[in-house]
Amino acid sequence: MSGQYVQIKSQSGDVFSAYLSISADKRGPGIVLCQEIFGVNEVMRKKADFLAEEGYTVLVPDLFWRTEANIELGYTPEDFEKAFQLYQAYDEDLGVQDVQDSLNYLKTLDSCDRNTGLSVLGYCLGGKVAFLAGCRIPEVACTVGYYGVGLEKLLHELEQLKGHLVLHIAELDQFTPPAAREKIIQAAQHYSNVNIHVYDAVDHAFARPEGTHYHKPSAKIAHERTITALHKTVGPYFDLVALWEEHIKHEFDTRDVPATMATMVAQPYVNHIPTLTGGVGYSQLARFYRYHFVHQNPQDMKLTPLSRTVGSTQVVDEFIMSFTHDSEIDWLLPGIQPTGKYVEIPMLGVIQFRGSKLCHEHIYWDQASVLVQIGLLDPTGLPVAGAETAHKLLNEAIPSNTLMPSWASSENKPIV
Known part of the structure; x- marks a missing residue:
């Protein structure tokens, strides 16, 4: 207490x-x-x-x-x-x-x-x-x-x-x-x-x-x-966007683990949903950041923002993460050796705040799309796609429903 x-x-x-x-x-x-x-x-x-x-x-x-x-x-x-x-x-x-x-x-x-x-x-x-x-x-x-x-x-x-x-x-x-x-x-x-x-x-x-x-x-x-x-x-007012961008800066630009942790509450947690990676509590999360995240990301890793929704207690970011898989990435592809493939992934981050500190992150992406792009999953006959999932976010004119064999069957049918 x-x-x-x-x-x-x-x-x-x-x-x-x-x-x-x-x-x-x-x-x-x-x-x-x-x-x-x-x-x-x-x-x-x-x-x-x-x-x-x-x-x-x-x-x-x-x-x-x-x-x-x-x-x-x-x-x-x-x-x-x-x-x-x-x-x-x-x-x-x-x-x-x-x-x-x-x-x-x-x-x-x-x-x-x-x-x-x-x-x-x-x-x-x-x-x-x-x-x-x-x-x-x-x-x-x-x-x-x-x-x-x-x-x-x-x-x-x-x-x-x-x-x-x-x-x-x-x-x-x-x-x-x-x-x-x-x-x-x-x-x-x-x-x-x-x-x-x-x-x-x-x-x-x-x-x-x-x-x-x-x-x-x-x-x-x-x-x-x-x-x-x-x-x-009654307030108080917190600039959640500024707090979140400060956190991201230390994660991906300065790659400073103590500075990253300083933006968070005493016992934060991070959960990368598809791979169950991250950490709960200060010691586990600091360990994860230090040895399996901040210093392990490819040098050409880039985040392309698509949309941002800011609430009273959280920020939801939609973005595309792109990188060359030239090093092992524990949090994204645990246990997979570098393939040299270029990867583009649509991602969604739900970032919760408690007061002026970041409380937790829930990060979502389509792992099947990642596996297709690095050659570990053959998409033939499967309802999965590779980099197209990212490309269509940037260009909605790319055809929809190409994975649906039944799509052609509804052409010219009456629309009620």
Whole structure:
């Protein structure tokens, strides 16, 4: 954990604790993160640290301090029973006061950029408290709730909402059955500043990594939507194109491994999809770059950009990679000796960022086309092509459907 515990003075004059994680950039927009019913446990602290890597200064207040201060529960049946008891005794109105006190505390910190606006984010019970805080506290610029409970009974609160609200709802959530979910969706349609996302075939707590209902694809999409909403309302802004081009420069021009790694988060990963090459974590990826990638690429390797799509958290690049296969290329053609062939490959790179650092790369290409071009795969009778796949990207006038034996059979047939 990279954060620390701090003490916050309540409106009643009492003091409660909160976990504080400061932005990786030393200063960023402030977020109050509202806990699940299990207290400010390791899962919540990791969530705060993760958001701090995204560039936010995050405070996780102990919402149960009036009943049982500083409690941390796990996910055993006994802990579930204890957590549910705490939830039943919880006063959500007082919880909103605690969020306000936490926001006030954030505003005193040099690590909180007070000019951009403040946000509240929560899970489960915390999703409900975040919803109420977003509606009742006018200064909250962005509110995000993950599978908040009982929101269908609080929809009248939306009339007070000033900022942006994002709700993530699990389709199979027993705490938000279909009728309740539909009620929330119908109410949200009357507000342009409310976005509802329903995640198919997942259950409550789908974004909790330690949970039995964890669903990584849904959790990733929900996180990207959350960060996108935060970026649009409170920032921070990162020039992802400049960050990506700096990374590429050190990979292919300066061929400087330490400089390449410096553009990435502490534990990044790279996955070249067709060959399963790359690395997960700093040490494995640095080893891969140093001995199997950066210094092993052919000297005439060239990237020809075709298109670039820039989102809030990622860059998608479409390009053609060309080179002479005059040296062994572990990451692209592992174990294959140089053939001297010239190769042109259409490629697609999905580059994810976390804050101001590159988080991971997913690189896609057609390996069959590569094997055809170096003479290891005979394309006769197979639905594969060689360098033509790259050439057609540059010249769409090259005939289509030449690999389809049935293409001629539809000529002159009526088109409906």
